[in-house]
Amino acid sequence: MATMRYLVDDVGAAIGFYVDGLGFEQVERYGEAMAIVRRDDLNLWLAGPISSAARPMPDGRTPEPGGWNRLVITVEDLDERVGSLTATGAVFRNDIVEGPGGRQILIEDPSGNVVELFEPA
Numbered sequence: 001m002a003t004m005r006y007l008v009d010d011v012g013a014a015i016g017f018y019v020d021g022l023g024f025e026q027v028e029r030y031g032e033a034m035a036i037v038r039r040d041d042l043n044l045w046l047a048g049p050i051s052s053a054a055r056p057m058p059d060g061r062t063p064e065p066g067g068w069n070r071l072v073i074t075v076e077d078l079d080e081r082v083g084s085l086t087a088t089g090a091v092f093r094n095d096i097v098e099g100p101g102g103r104q105i106l107i108e109d110p111s112g113n114v115v116e117l118f119e120p121a
Helices: 011-021 078-087
Strands: 002-007 025-030 034-039 042-047 071-074 097-099 102-108 114-120
Touching: 011 025, 011 034, 011 042, 078 102, 078 114
Parallel strands: 002 042, 071 114
Antiparallel strands: 025 034, 034 042, 097 102, 102 114
């Protein structure tokens, strides 16, 4: 089992996005500080602004959500998933693109963390 951590602005909104939109299940919740959600062999730790993971570094930098590293979720029907997420107001960074291995699109969770939805060829 793999574990990843995403910093999020709002733990409740992040849980809704991953559970309702992407098929994760909520495993644990620590108030507004953090939650753990799971899908298949992945545990995703959702760390809010009051979590220990969001504390400033010794050099003064503050961890924050966003960026381009991403979680990749394989889906069976990309068009259907994009349609259902669009209906909820989800934010996409691009349109569906096709490559030699399949099709993909980048979506942002409520805090701006990127998730790639990938449909194999």
